[in-house]
Ligand code: V47
């Protein structure tokens with residue numbers, strides 16, 4: 076692969092060729108260089124460079140997990156303009172699951188060989204602090220084998236606010252209840268300018284990052300996302316990635332970076348869908364730029380299956396999981412399935428020319444399908 080990249084670099088324009096040489100030598104690229112890659116029309120070269128970086132880290136492995144997403148409620152006091160999932164309590168679409176309903180879903184997942192539940196929802200003003208803790212505690216009490224990846228930094232910030240506790244106190248209580256990991260939702264774009272437009276009320280970038288920093292200090296692994304394709308500039312995307320890279324240098328606690336393509340249907344923000352060129356470039360640039368990350372996730376729900384498969388050859392090494400019933404991005408019009416059986420993910424990965432590896436929440440190998 077290296078010789079193919081070297082050959083193509085000979086025909087690339089000088090600026091890109093210099094960045095390419097840096098990548099081949101394993102040196103870190105700057106924000107300015109990441110922007111040049113983003114703006115380059117040499118998509119295949121950027122993809123090849125990203126795939127070169129990925130193969131050094133993950134070989135031909137592409138990861139998936141047997142999991143389930145549970146969104147306990149869609150009632151949300153924040154009403155971010157890019158989100159079609161969160162509704163007010165009086166909306167006819169509003170729902171709230173009881174603890175028993177949540178436990179029943181976890182039971183189904185465990186019976187089907189699931190290893191993880193990913194729990195994230197809206198932020199209802201009438202929920203008390205104890206409810207968030209109880210959900211984790213009860214799941215873990217009844218199903219100790221399942222990993223609980225629960226509550227975004229936005230929810231944890233809210234829990235601290237309503238309880239008067241510090242992030243550290245809240246996270247310690249969640250740990251004690253059995254929390255295993257924190258998902259990456261809520262990051263959106265860290266730029267103040269963008270947040271004021273798309274999500275003015277929820278946790279700020281600093282608060283999001285402080286929750287993750289505190290989690291890492293306590294040994295809780297976390298994921299981090301970037302919602303792109305709405306009102307942000309390319310500079311703001313790269314700054315977002317740079318902020319993520321800085322925190323990873325400091326703590327090493329992030330497991331995976333997940334670019335989330337924006338879906339506009341039914342949102343107040345509106346706009347249009349991202350192009351597959353933009354999706355693939357975003358995966359590739361993040362793979363090259365985030366040299367301190369082991370994993371880049373091509374989330375099949377937002378990318379669609381086809382682009383997710385191609386993304387596995389543009390630097391991504393993970394496609395998330397079976398999910399069962401995704402609601403957040405489906406509220407905004409994605410045409411992907413709500414969930415996929417494991418066999419389908421295995422076949423998707425094989426057709427992309429990679430080796431499917433079933434993993435757990437912490438990227439430990441469960442089964443290799445070679
Ligand atoms: O934070 C909301 C995004 C996120 C839209 O950590 C939208 O492993 C697209 O973070 N178009 C929640 N995206 C989902 C999430 C996630 C998903 C899979 C795996 C992991 C992980 C995390 O969904 C929200 C927001 O950024 N979202 N509305 C929309 N219209």
Ligand code: SF4
Nearest residue numbers: 151154155158161197
């Ligand atoms: Fe609520 Fe999250 Fe949707 Fe914002 S993105 S409205 S916080 S559910």
